[in-house]
Amino acid sequence: MVVAAVLGAAGGIGQPLSLLVKQNPAIKELRLFDVVPVVKGVAADVSHVDTPAITTGYVKDEDGLKHALKGADIVIIPAGVPRKPGMTRDDLFNINAGIVRDLAQGIAENCPKAFVLIISNPVNSTVPIAAEVFKAAGTFDPKRLFGVTTLDVVRASTMSAQAIGKPNDASQYTIPVVGGHSGVTILPLLSQSKPALPESLFSDSEKLKALVNRIQFGGDEVVQAKAGGGSATLSMAYAGYKFAEQLIAAAFEGKKGVVAPSYVYVADNKDVQKEIGQDLAFFSVPVELGPNGAEKLHPLGQLSSYEKELLQACLGELPGSITKGVNFIQQPKL
Numbered sequence: 047m048v049v050a051a052v053l054g055a056a057g058g059i060g061q062p063l064s065l066l067v068k069q070n071p072a073i074k075e076l077r078l079f080d081v082v083p084v085v086k087g088v089a090a091d092v093s094h095v096d097t098p099a100i101t102t103g104y105v106k107d108e109d110g111l112k113h114a115l116k117g118a119d120i121v122i123i124p125a126g127v128p129r130k131p132g133m134t135r136d137d138l139f140n141i142n143a144g145i146v147r148d149l150a151q152g153i154a155e156n157c158p159k160a161f162v163l164i165i166s167n168p169v170n171s172t173v174p175i176a177a178e179v180f181k182a183a184g185t186f187d188p189k190r191l192f193g194v195t196t197l198d199v200v201r202a203s204t205m206s207a208q209a210i211g212k213p214n215d216a217s218q219y220t221i222p223v224v225g226g227h228s229g230v231t232i233l234p235l236l237s238q239s240k241p242a243l244p245e246s247l248f249s250d251s252e253k254l255k256a257l258v259n260r261i262q263f264g265g266d267e268v269v270q271a272k273a274g275g276g277s278a279t280l281s282m283a284y285a286g287y288k289f290a291e292q293l294i295a296a297a298f299e300g301k302k303g304v305v306a307p308s309y310v311y312v313a314d315n316k317d318v319q320k321e322i323g324q325d326l327a328f329f330s331v332p333v334e335l336g337p338n339g340a341e342k343l344h345p346l347g348q349l350s351s352y353e354k355e356l357l358q359a360c361l362g363e364l365p366g367s368i369t370k371g372v373n374f375i376q377q378p379k380l
């Protein structure tokens with residue numbers, strides 16, 4: 047039986063995500079935290095769902111973060127501001143970096159062994175921020191910290207199925223997406239789709255490029271359609287829960303062979319460094335999940351020549367985003 051906490055639970059992602067987590071029968075307690083008082087109402091609402099998890103809400107004052115986190119096994123973080131049209135994810139850094147730092151501090155103090163799933167953008171920087179907070183507190187366990195990139199994986203399946211004229215078959219295509227979670231750092235490995243995507247897609251370079259671009263900038267599609275009303279929330283709740291469910295099954299229910307891409311600490315993994323050709327601290331790779339979290343990082347495998355080009359573009363941006371996050375903790379501006 048598992049204790050789960052959602053931080054930012056009153057938000058566009060937080061509410062549907064909390065509902066989905068409540069449906070998981072392995073969860074014994076579900077604690078919802080936010081800075082806005084309506085989170086208590088969200089918790090009261092979700093608590094009526096007839097599943098085992100006892101659901102409670104906490105606000106920032108009243109020591110809410112401490113009570114929400116004490117002894118939690120899994121903490122999911124969709125706290126922070128979303129984009130508006132014209133913004134990049136990095137434009138959210140100034141606000142969200144401090145939010146993630148403070149929540150990570152709370153985790154270090156109250157549930158240092160929890161699995162931590164970070165959704166707050168820019169993921170490429172917020173995950174390094176959390177890692178630095180945990181390092182400073184002496185609680186960092188690289189196997190337990192995950193940047194949630196599952197929405198990219200979900201989009202890769204949906205958009206590829208549409209591109210090949212089989213829109214109803216999205217869930218049948220499993221496509222690894224590696225790298226980071228922003229624009230060109232998102233690297234969908236379409237050549238590794240299972241089952242394979244048709245050869246006609248790969249021989250039509252314009253169509254292939256358009257599909258990759260759509261997956262990389264899928265977030266913008268939603269930001270533009272919501273026209274100032276935020277970014278992806280419902281598909282993100284679906285994706286965030288999909289990853290959490292996989293982790294819960296592998297970590298707490300003994301399920302074997304669960305592999306899912308996630309943005310994780312790769313600094314001490316020579317195989318990954320060799321494959322990407324750089325000493326990067328974080329990269330999304332297919333991760334084998336188990337009782338300790340990220341038990342094993344799987345190789346990227348064979349990339350097509352086009353995917354190798356995409357990898358270089360990813361590497362042009364990702365290291366700077368990682369350094370920006372690390373510096374935010376190590377060299378804070380006065």
Ligand SMILES: NC(=O)C1=CN([C@@H]2O[C@H](COP(=O)(O)OP(=O)(O)OC[C@H]3O[C@@H](n4cnc5c(N)ncnc54)[C@H](O)[C@@H]3O)[C@@H](O)[C@H]2O)C=CC1
Nearest residue numbers: 054056057058059080081125126127128165166167197282
């Ligand atoms: N990783 C991914 O694939 C995706 C990430 N996101 C990111 O998720 C984040 C949340 O997005 P939305 O739910 O749409 O935003 P939202 O504004 O609807 O909700 C955010 C919630 O966080 C709360 N919050 C703010 N500061 C907090 C703090 N210090 N502690 C706890 N809660 C706090 C707010 O009160 C609000 O309820 C954004 O940064 C967005 O960019 C969004 C979609 C996909």
Ligand SMILES: O=C([O-])CC(=O)C(=O)O
Nearest residue numbers: 129167197265266277278
């Ligand atoms: O685009 C955004 O800002 C939200 C996000 O990360 C996504 O939808 O992938």
